[in-house]
Amino acid sequence: MDSKAAHDEKDRDKTPVIELVNLCKSYHVGDMNVPILKSIDLKVMPGEFVAIMGPSGSGKSTLMNMIGCLDRPNCGQVLLMGKDVDTLSDPELAKLRGMEIGFVFQNFNLVPRLTTLQNVELPTYANKKIGVDTREKAKELVEMVGLKERMNYKPSEMSGGQQQRIAIARALINDPSLILADEPTGNLDSKTGDEIMKIFSDLHEKGRTIVMITHDPDLTEYADRVIYLKDGIIENN
Numbered sequence: 001m002d003s004k005a006a007h008d009e010k011d012r013d014k015t016p017v018i019e020l021v022n023l024c025k026s027y028h029v030g031d032m033n034v035p036i037l038k039s040i041d042l043k044v045m046p047g048e049f050v051a052i053m054g055p056s057g058s059g060k061s062t063l064m065n066m067i068g069c070l071d072r073p074n075c076g077q078v079l080l081m082g083k084d085v086d087t088l089s090d091p092e093l094a095k096l097r098g099m100e101i102g103f104v105f106q107n108f109n110l111v112p113r114l115t116t117l118q119n120v121e122l123p124t125y126a127n128k129k130i131g132v133d134t135r136e137k138a139k140e141l142v143e144m145v146g147l148k149e150r151m152n153y154k155p156s157e158m159s160g161g162q163q164q165r166i167a168i169a170r171a172l173i174n175d176p177s178l179i180l181a182d183e184p185t186g187n188l189d190s191k192t193g194d195e196i197m198k199i200f201s202d203l204h205e206k207g208r209t210i211v212m213i214t215h216d217p218d219l220t221e222y223a224d225r226v227i228y229l230k231d232g233i234i235e236n237n
């Protein structure tokens with residue numbers, strides 16, 4: 001058996017973390033219906049690190065919004081951990097998003113008036129796992145991203161790289177099945193970007209499932225698989 005066949009064999013019994021079936025999304029612009037994503041099929045298996053690349057306007061963020069249940073498709077299915085998200089009510093969807101997906105954005109999206117620790121704990125105000133001491137967990141995560149000495153700092157007192165580390169810790173607070181990162185190093189210099197990618201790489205080694213949008217071809221070396229989006233279709237599926 002070749003290695004691809006062995007890999008397929010190993011994955012056969014696993015439920016994909018993400019399964020997109022014939023997904024499409026269009027936007028109304030004036031009188032026109034503009035198709036953005038056209039018939040996308042995609043599976044991401046547990047533990048995979050997938051990079052999404054493609055020219056500006058090709059639909060990468062739109063795709064990410066569908067996967068992250070921040071927006072609904074016009075047709076097709078989004079299954080997360082085997083669940084068809086279209087069958088979920090808005091509160092159920094919000095819970096799935098809060099518990100199963102950790103988001104990391106280019107602009108960090110931290111709350112300015114909260115401290116490091118409070119920012120990391122923030123998602124648990126809406127959704128939390130029963131029996132978890134969230135304060136302790138937040139401390140562990142802040143330590144893991146190397147900011148133990150800055151637990152009580154505000155975002156404005158931190159560098160961009162430090163803020164992104166906090167955003168990564170925040171994304172992990174509910175121990176999600178999936179980390180979605182949209183240009184996580186886009187606002188950072190290359191050395192700081194490398195440090196952030198090292199954290200993603202460590203998370204991947206520990207078995208985390210990661211989907212990351214990037215414009216930077218150098219970052220694809222961290223991924224198991226690179227998907228190229230062009231004109232709303234996956235070119236290399």
Ligand SMILES: Nc1ncnc2c1ncn2[C@@H]1O[C@H](COP(=O)(O)OP(=O)(O)OP(=O)(O)O)[C@@H](O)[C@H]1O
Binds near residue numbers: 036055056057060063
């Ligand atoms: N809410 C919206 N209404 C109308 N058009 C939209 C909307 N959101 C995105 N678009 C359009 O959809 C297309 C794809 O946008 P998207 O942000 O997904 O691309 P992208 O590949 O992430 O681009 P970039 O790399 O520049 O961030 C663009 O032409 C954009 O103008």
